[in-house]
Amino acid sequence: MTALTLPVALPPATRKAGLGGALRSEWTKIRTVRSTIWSLVAMAGISIGLMSLIAWATMHRWGRFEPREQADLLRHPLEIILARPVFVSQLVVAVLGVMVISAEYTTGMIRSTLQAQPRRLTVLTAKIAVFAILMLVVGELLSFAAFFIGRQLIAAHIPVHLGDPGVTRSVIGAGLYLAVLGLFSLAFGAILRHTAGAITAVLGLVLIVSNLTGLLPDSWGHHINAWMPTNAGQLILQAQRAPDDLLGPWQGLGVFAGWTALLLIVAAVLFRTRDA
Amino acid sequence: MIEAVGLTKRYGDRLAVDQLSFTVRPGQVTGFLGPNGAGKSTTMRMILGLDAPSAGRVTVNGQPFGRLDNPMREVGALLDAKAIHGGRSAYNHLLCLAQSNNLPKRRVDEVLELVGLTEVARKRARGFSLGMGQRLGIASALLGDPKILIFDEPVNGLDPEGILWIRNLMKMLAAEGRTVFVSSHLMSEMESTADHLLVIGRGRMIADCTVQEFIDQNSELAVRVRTPDATRLAELVVGAGGKPATDGEGRLLVTELALDRIGDLAFDNGVRLHELSPLQASLEQAFMELTRDSVEYHAAVRGADKEENRA
Numbered sequence: 001m002t003a004l005t006l007p008v009a010l011p012p013a014t015r016k017a018g019l020g021g022a023l024r025s026e027w028t029k030i031r032t033v034r035s036t037i038w039s040l041v042a043m044a045g046i047s048i049g050l051m052s053l054i055a056w057a058t059m060h061r062w063g064r065f066e067p068r069e070q071a072d073l074l075r076h077p078l079e080i081i082l083a084r085p086v087f088v089s090q091l092v093v094a095v096l097g098v099m100v101i102s103a104e105y106t107t108g109m110i111r112s113t114l115q116a117q118p119r120r121l122t123v124l125t126a127k128i129a130v131f132a133i134l135m136l137v138v139g140e141l142l143s144f145a146a147f148f149i150g151r152q153l154i155a156a157h158i159p160v161h162l163g164d165p166g167v168t169r170s171v172i173g174a175g176l177y178l179a180v181l182g183l184f185s186l187a188f189g190a191i192l193r194h195t196a197g198a199i200t201a202v203l204g205l206v207l208i209v210s211n212l213t214g215l216l217p218d219s220w221g222h223h224i225n226a227w228m229p230t231n232a233g234q235l236i237l238q239a240q241r242a243p244d245d246l247l248g249p250w251q252g253l254g255v256f257a258g259w260t261a262l263l264l265i266v267a268a269v270l271f272r273t274r275d276a
Numbered sequence: 277m278i279e280a281v282g283l284t285k286r287y288g289d290r291l292a293v294d295q296l297s298f299t300v301r302p303g304q305v306t307g308f309l310g311p312n313g314a315g316k317s318t319t320m321r322m323i324l325g326l327d328a329p330s331a332g333r334v335t336v337n338g339q340p341f342g343r344l345d346n347p348m349r350e351v352g353a354l355l356d357a358k359a360i361h362g363g364r365s366a367y368n369h370l371l372c373l374a375q376s377n378n379l380p381k382r383r384v385d386e387v388l389e390l391v392g393l394t395e396v397a398r399k400r401a402r403g404f405s406l407g408m409g410q411r412l413g414i415a416s417a418l419l420g421d422p423k424i425l426i427f428d429e430p431v432n433g434l435d436p437e438g439i440l441w442i443r444n445l446m447k448m449l450a451a452e453g454r455t456v457f458v459s460s461h462l463m464s465e466m467e468s469t470a471d472h473l474l475v476i477g478r479g480r481m482i483a484d485c486t487v488q489e490f491i492d493q494n495s496e497l498a499v500r501v502r503t504p505d506a507t508r509l510a511e512l513v514v515g516a517g518g519k520p521a522t523d524g525e526g527r528l529l530v531t532e533l534a535l536d537r538i539g540d541l542a543f544d545n546g547v548r549l550h551e552l553s554p555l556q557a558s559l560e561q562a563f564m565e566l567t568r569d570s571v572e573y574h575a576a577v578r579g580a581d582k583e584e585n586r587a
Contacts, residue, residue, distance in 0.1 A: 009421055010349070010421040013346045014378070016345040017346045017348070017376060021375055021376045021377060022376055024376075025372045028371050028375055029372045032365070032368040033363045033364055035363070103361060104361075107358075107360065107361045107362060108360065109360060109361045111359040112359040112369075112416060113373075114326055115326070115348075116348050116373045117347065118341055118347055273328070275326065275327040275328060276326045
């Protein structure tokens with residue numbers, strides 16, 4: 001046992017504990033847990049590795065596709081190199097988004113966090129900002145990397161350029177979509193405070209409910225389906241707007257961002273008022 | 277300085293904390309004593325703004341905890357050792373807390389050194405023993421060099437060496453003029469550490485006094501007398517209003533009469549004394565006496581009370 005010596009006194013504080021410190025703190029938190037690192041590795045593996053594999057296989061079998069299938073792929077040149085990988089990597093982003101906040105509750109860390117910074121909106125704002133920036137940077141980097149690698153792989157049969165209509169917007173949009181989805185999931189994590197519950201809720205909504213609403217009858221079913229958060233958000237991934245789409249790509253992303261903002265407000269109100 | 281006025285916490289129709297008013301002063305260790313479920317932890321969580329009071333208020337250094345400019349410099353707390361993300365290293369855990377209050381990085385190394393965790397600083401906290409977790413919690417409490425320290429059951433699960441270490445640390449912090457507020461359900465622990473006591477049972481304040489006052493007020497003090505002339509002395513004691521009893525080994529146990537008076541009585545009446553000694557009741561006895569009616573869950577067997585209070 002070391003002899004008891006008290007540490008030297010701290011120099012006096014020069015400023016208040018505020019958003020700056022909270023941002024640095026949240027950045028340290030997110031970069032020092034393995035789940036973050038693994039999630040980023042998985043995202044890269046899916047959007048580059050898995051994408052390359054599928055692109056290569058598609059080119060390999062190109063001659064055996066029906067002309068209709070070939071036409072489909074030519075009409076949606078980003079389907080293979082961007083949209084499909086995003087459908088997979090969004091699952092990773094959803095899990096990470098939930099865990100960024102739910103892990104604070106499941107581990108008990110939240111009590112340390114709020115003892116250090118009892119201004120809860122400062123804590124939540126910092127958490128949201130750090131995660132949003134991380135997802136945005138990683139999302140955009142991966143999405144552009146995937147585009148440039150992917151277009152080489154499919155160039156033989158599906159030529160695509162950044163200058164083609166809607167392509168640059170889709171590539172940028174893929175990163176944006178993942179960042180918004182991350183915050184959407186974070187809001188669920190903050191509201192439910194339970195990792196498994198929140199992941200189930202987000203994935204259930206993204207994978208199941210969003211598709212089920214497509215089965216609703218008549219035009220109101222069509223409207224509900226179009227305005228479902230991720231259905232609207234994913235419009236940004238299509239270079240060309242489909243004839244029966246109710247929303248444009250940016251409108252769609254706007255709807256998704258609106259849902260996310262609403263959920264974050266609910267999360268903030270609950271975060272501020274609930275006992276930790 | 278911690279000041280609570282009418283502090284109340286209600287969960288549904290159960291009152292966990294019922295109108296507590298108290299002041300915890302600097303420069304001494306204040307023990308917060310009560311059986312399990314008495315509301316100690318809830319009270320501490322309200323002090324730290326983790327739980328909102330249903331009524332009343334509590335301030336630290338004159339302000340609600342949530343309004344402090346630099347919370348970690350004012351209050352350091354160890355509520356439970358498991359307020360840690362197990363996947364993070366001890367160093368990174370302390371670093372993220374330090375950053376939130378703009379504390380210098382070297383401070384993290386200093387507190388790790390202080391609690392003796394330097395060698396495992398880069399290891400993930402998940403693998404820490406209960407004692408190491410407790411030390412890490414104390415390290416985080418000390419990070420901001422705070423004026424107020426709050427420890428909830430700090431010796432739980434520690435080995436004797438660890439208990440001694442924490443006990444000395446608390447005394448040292450108080451001696452430096454800091455406010456030290458420590459909860460326990462172990463009477464013996466309070467007896468050897470605390471200067472002042474707040475005793476609660478079922479959310480209500482039962483006693484707010486010094487440790488000595490607590491013992492004096494709440495336990496019957498007896499005086500043990502050994503004399504070759506026990507029968508004669510017993511008569512004299514009864515005459516003076518005391519109550520003598522024999523302890524089965526020929527000694528007298530006198531209650532309700534002060535030790536000095538018994539000595540004078542014997543001298544004045546020529547009774548020879550071989551022993552005249554106070555029997556000090558321990559804090560544990562006094563505590564059990566006091567909280568007998570407010571223990572949340574009584575064991576069915578009377579004799580099991582003691583075990584339950586220790587549990």
